[in-house]
Each structure stands twice: as C-alpha cells, then as structure tokens.
Amino acid sequence: MAKLMECIPNISEGRRPEIIEAVADCVRAVPGVTLIDYSSDASHNRSVFTFLGEPERVLEAAFALARAAVEKIDLRVHEGEHPRMGAVDVIPFVPVRGMEMAECVELSKKLAKRLSDELDLPVFLYEESASAPHRKNLAAIRRGQFEGMAEKVLDEQWHPDFGGNRIHPSAGVVAVGARMPLIAFNINLDTPDVSIASRIAKIIRESSGGLKSVKALGVMLEERNIAQVSINMCDFRQTPLYRVLELVRFEAARYGVNIIGTEIIGLSPMAALIDSAAYYLQIEQFDPQKQVLENQLL
C-alpha cells in the first residue's frame, strides 16, 4: 500500500487569522495531502499544522507552507511566550506507514536543501536527521532564540547544516528533521497521593534510568482527586505502550495502588495499538502488513 508520512510544522504566527488561513491554504492546495488539523495559540503567537500523505507530496506541502511563512512573517516584530527562532520554526517529518526512518531522514535533508536554495533560509537538521549528537534536541538548537541566533551561528558548534553561518534577516532559521510519532499516554491511579505518581514516573522515564524513549511526570488531576503518571512515548517501536502500562502496574502495586484507567490524548498511529493488541492477545507470528485488512489497500 501507499507510503504515508506525517508533517507537523510550527509557524511563528498565532494571532492574524488571514495569515494562518493563507498558510493552511498552501497545504490544502497540494494534491494527495490531507490537512488533518491546525490550531493557533494567541499568547504563544504560534500555530501548529498537521498533515498527512505520500512522502513526496508532504515534502511539497511543507515547502509551500515554509515559503508562505517566510513571505508573510517578520520575526523582527514578533512577540509571544513560546521560544522561537524562525518564521517557520520547526518542520518534523514522521514515518506513519510503509516507510523506514532512514527514508524520512533523506526527505528531511532534501527539504532542507530546497529551503536553503530557494528561500535563502538557513536550516538546522535535528532529531534523527541531526549531524551531531548535541544538535538532536530542538530546545538546544533554539536556545538564544531569533534575537541571539545571528551570533550563535558563528560558533563552530552551531553552524547551520545548510545556508551558511548567517540568518535570514526577517525569517531567522528553521529546524528540519525526522522523528518517530509522539504518543501522549497517561495512566490514572486510584490514589490522591501525587508523590506516588512522581516516584513511578521517575522509575519509568529514560532520563532517570528507566525505559528508552519515555518521558514521564507525576501530576495531580484535581477535578477527579487522583494522581496520574503523565507520559510522552517518543518511540513506540523502542518502548511499546503495553510495557509502560505493565511496569507502572507493577510499581504501583508496591503501594497497594491500582490503575483505574489510561488516556491517549490526541492521535496515535495504528501500529502502536495493534502492537499492544498482538502482545496481549498473544498472537504468534502476526504480520500487520499482511494480516490487517486495511493494510491491503493500494
């Protein structure tokens, strides 16, 4: 069946509807691309677009969006609460179906070159596309923001990957890269003691020695008077949903605490759910590519 790639670019405009609409129209105008969602935050002065389609068409739509953002947004007069470094701030490509990460990385580099060649926009490659480990993390690249970027790019550690050691005068710089889909997965406990959720979060998250590609925090759900382990699954192929759930169940048992339920906030790729179904249903030698009916479509 056809390959499918997702793109979730962020632009530095969240207040002027006519500009946000014009940018959305650029995506809609590309055949074979579906604009799933876009939303703006006025205090952040920032908008996020989500679209999906065949990889080369998605690249086309990402370029069209970037061109519109560069033309219409001037960072010299931009203010908002969210850190930012460019008119189009970040462009992540995410493999959804029938493609490997390596192909997404290649496409992100192809887009980066076009942005530099055709829009004169310097580009940092980040996440899986990064040219060095210290450049994987978006926050590290963006530190200093638009105002500090002209000086930062002179540092050997922070030369852009494309477009020279300079910024675009009005549009700044952009980060482009490939990454796995994020899944926001929260686990609700039958206790109002948030310290238990926090201790479990610490055990499961990668940063304190837990599961690969898992970020987690303990939070209080005041309206339900229960504690929650709030989780970002950054790579469900590295660490699947069921493994996080069962580890939380085991650790909660130490306190006599049970799992009431879980939440998936927003979207999840089909593969992450089918993978957990195959685990719990104990299906031997299951091949979703060949055995899920919908995957047989061209």
Place this chain on the structure above:
Amino acid sequence: MAKLMECIPNISEGRRPEIIEAVADCVRAVPGVTLIDYSSDASHNRSVFTFLGEPERVLEAAFALARAAVEKIDLRVHEGEHPRMGAVDVIPFVPVRGMEMAECVELSKKLAKRLSDELDLPVFLYEESASAPHRKNLAAIRRGQFEGMAEKVLDEQWHPDFGGNRIHPSAGVVAVGARMPLIAFNINLDTPDVSIASRIAKIIRESSGGLKSVKALGVMLEERNIAQVSINMCDFRQTPLYRVLELVRFEAARYGVNIIGTEIIGLSPMAALIDSAAYYLQIEQFDPQKQVLENQLL
C-alpha cells in the same frame, strides 16, 4: 475518511485458469477497487475472490464478476467436492470502515435486483439481508444444490427473493447478503489432550449456549503435539477477541492448562485489534475514528 466495503464472492470454477483470470480481470478493471487476493481449489472446483473499495465501486465489481461467471460457467457440466448452486455461488458484502451494516444490506439488495434484471439470475438474500430467519444460513439455502434447485424454488419457503420461482438454466441461483467480517482466531493450549480443547470449545460457542457469534471446535495440532481451540469469530462487535481469549484462559485453568499462544489466520479488520488494545490498555473514552492517525485520511 472514505467508506470501505469488502466483497468475497465464490464462483464455481477452480480448474480452468483462463476463466479464473478472466473473472479476476473483471474486478481489476473497476477503478477504485483493489483485488486483494484470489485462490482456487481444483478438487472443490471453486475459486474465492477478495476485493475492497468504496461501496458503490465494490458493487460494480461484484456485478462485473457475476456477469463473467454467468457467461462462462455452466453448472450442468460442473462437478466438484464443494456444495454449490450457481455459477457465481455466493456474494457476501462486509462493512469494513465508516459504514453500518444497514448500508451493506441496502447495497446487497441493490445488487440482487441488478443480477435479476440484467442477468436473468434468481437471487436469495442471506445473512443480515435475509427476508426470513430460516433463510439466513447459506447452507440451508444451498441444500439440494444446483441439481435440486429447480424443484426447491417451487416450495413457498424457498421462493427466491428476486427473479421468480425458477433457476437460470446454466447459472442456477446465487445468494447475496451482508455479513460481518469473519476472523479465524485459534488458541493454543499447553496440553496434548484434545478433549480439554473440545470441552472448552463447547463452553464458548454460541450453538451450545456460549458467546454470541462464536463458533469453536477442539482440534489436535499433531506437528506440535498440542491441543487447540479453533474459533470462528463471526461478529467481533458482538463478541470481541479479548473476551474469548480471557474466557478460554479461565476455563483452561480448571485443568491446570495454560495458553501458549494464539493465531489469526488470514485477515483481521483493524477495528477488531484496536478494540482489544483499548480493552487491555484500559484506555478511557477512546474514539478510534478520531484518534487513530490513519483514520484521519480522506
């Protein structure tokens, strides 16, 4: 996103490749329809086709297939081990995505009328489309086969739903109807005692008072020296996969027997797997239509 319907017609020809290919080509020729699979059995002298697409396109392909079968297959000279009553023997429509059973039933009746009007082929409606309870089961309709059908249709209980109380001289009659997808789901036990699998099968199957829309048998897997509960899930919305698995687990425990693993033979709709994932992952208020990434495509 676009509605999706599956069709799995059976024709009474499994030996002459040129006819089977010609019939397959009729399906392939319909735009918007994907022929997923077709396979023939020479001793049955019968072939099964599986195709998928937008409902009206699938209806078109089913009609084209039936026309070719009526033109090319003569039941008066047909022999094979599998019971049969028509050149095209049965045409089931299955809702896959974004459609209710009622819509599938309507489409099956529309096809039935066209088969009668344009091909002069008498039609029985069966399964969800049946006009009376005793006509739901295909085996009951087919009893007597092609050779006995001219007499059977004179019986008030067995008048065809379309096309008069007669058969097509060379193509017999056909059954057309809507049904849920079948899932072949087998559960392997860590015992060589097939009588345990048989007792569990009896407990879970609908016909002996078990779970709705479940058929089950105990069988021996000689090559692995283990017993298996072999199951047909006839409506995963009535009885989901996880419920069957957990009931088998409970009943096996009575004998100190465990589940080694399970198998899904052939295809499963995505919804059946995601439904079980949501159960085991305890996801609160999960809406696959809105929250599965791939379901957001047009």
